[in-house]
Amino acid sequence: MRPGGARGVSVAFGALAAVLTACGGPPDGSAGMSATEFARPYHLPVATLTDQRGEPFELHAGGRGKLTLLYFGYTHCPDICPITMARVARALELLEPDERAQVRTIFVTLDADRDDPERLARWLGAIDPTFIGLTGSQDELDAALGAFGYVMPPGADRSTADYEVAHPPTLFLFTREPLGRFGYAHGVESPELLAADLQRLLEAER
Amino acid sequence: MIPRRSGLPALLACLCGFSCGGSGTSPDGVTARDAFVLDPLGAERAAFYVTLENHGPATDSLVAVRSPSAEHGSLHEMTIDTGMMRMRPVPGVEIAPGAVVRLEPGGLHGMLEGLSPTPGAGDTVWVTLRFARGDSLVLRAPVRHPADP
Numbered sequence: 001m002r003p004g005g006a007r008g009v010s011v012a013f014g015a016l017a018a019v020l021t022a023c024g025g026p027p028d029g030s031a032g033m034s035a036t037e038f039a040r041p042y043h044l045p046v047a048t049l050t051d052q053r054g055e056p057f058e059l060h061a062g063g064r065g066k067l068t069l070l071y072f073g074y075t076h077c078p079d080i081c082p083i084t085m086a087r088v089a090r091a092l093e094l095l096e097p098d099e100r101a102q103v104r105t106i107f108v109t110l111d112a113d114r115d116d117p118e119r120l121a122r123w124l125g126a127i128d129p130t131f132i133g134l135t136g137s138q139d140e141l142d143a144a145l146g147a148f149g150y151v152m153p154p155g156a157d158r159s160t161a162d163y164e165v166a167h168p169p170t171l172f173l174f175t176r177e178p179l180g181r182f183g184y185a186h187g188v189e190s191p192e193l194l195a196a197d198l199q200r201l202l203e204a205e206r
Numbered sequence: 207m208i209p210r211r212s213g214l215p216a217l218l219a220c221l222c223g224f225s226c227g228g229s230g231t232s233p234d235g236v237t238a239r240d241a242f243v244l245d246p247l248g249a250e251r252a253a254f255y256v257t258l259e260n261h262g263p264a265t266d267s268l269v270a271v272r273s274p275s276a277e278h279g280s281l282h283e284m285t286i287d288t289g290m291m292r293m294r295p296v297p298g299v300e301i302a303p304g305a306v307v308r309l310e311p312g313g314l315h316g317m318l319e320g321l322s323p324t325p326g327a328g329d330t331v332w333v334t335l336r337f338a339r340g341d342s343l344v345l346r347a348p349v350r351h352p353a354d355p
Contacts, residue, residue, distance in 0.1 A: 168290055
């Protein structure tokens with residue numbers, strides 16, 4: 001039996017449909033990208049969260065002039081979260097330093113209880129310390145996720161020590177506007193392809 | 207029916223002549239290979255992966271994953287539910303005769319919980335696999351960084 005209410009199902013399927021119905025790219029450098037283009041681009045969520053240094057971070061305020069990679073997950077995630085973030089790090093290593101300086105990577109946890117700034121700093125430090133890790137209250141984090149059409153499944157039991165956290169598998173890619181036009185529906189399958197996509201967008205928007 | 211096995215699985219396995227390495231074969235003919243643990247990056251739980259192949263004449267099931275480094279272990283499956291990645295426990299992983307079943311990122315995995323100390327990339331972790339037909343298999347699984355799973 002699948003958990004989750006009808007509203008959650010319809011909203012989440014809407015987001016999934018946006019991913020699946022994406023098509024090829026317009027003549028702005030996005031043609032030939034391995035990323036999926038969303039039928040309707042996303043905006044960065046209006047949210048003031050806390051970064052891994054304990055400083056406030058306005059998610060909606062920055063990003064203009066840079067490409068932004070955004071992923072929702074949790075540091076106790078068994079595989080997809082660390083593998084996705086590690087492959088992003090590997091992709092960035094393939095870029096030239098000036099290209100890399102134009103890409104920022106944000107990891108938003110969906111696990112307010114366990115992922116405090118210290119834990120985020122330690123986890124991201126083992127992957128790429130330049131990544132921005134954000135946490136907040138569970139309501140704030142759920143609201144940020146909601147900007148992408150996802151709803152946390154109701155009734156999730158977080159009373160046990162090893163509880164799981166639902167999260168989207170998609171890595172979002174924001175252009176310089178910033179507009180969330182692209183996504184990797186199954187995380188990063190190839191660092192090389194992600195690096196090529198980033199270079200294509202950087203070149204097109206130069 | 208899940209036969210009970212108690213205590214000292216590693217010792218029993220080795221005494222019974224099972225392989226003690228990154229791969230091995232149970233007396234009932236289930237081969238395990240390419241075992242590894244994903245670096246938990248400081249968390250006290252880590253995912254375990256292995257490829258299982260049943261060379262025997264009967265269906266068997268992986269029913270438990272244990273490690274002396276972990277308080278307990280379990281088997282999980284990742285699923286996509288209403289667009290979200292979810293993790294749910296599974297009671298066992300069936301391996302039909304001739305079948306190859308992969309525990310791999312994004313699919314099935316063993317979860318080692320309550321790790322102390324938490325292992326890091328380059329370490330090795332002893333893992334015992336228990337099967338429904340009564341065999342145990344002891345493997346030494348290398349720990350890999352998430353960039354190299």
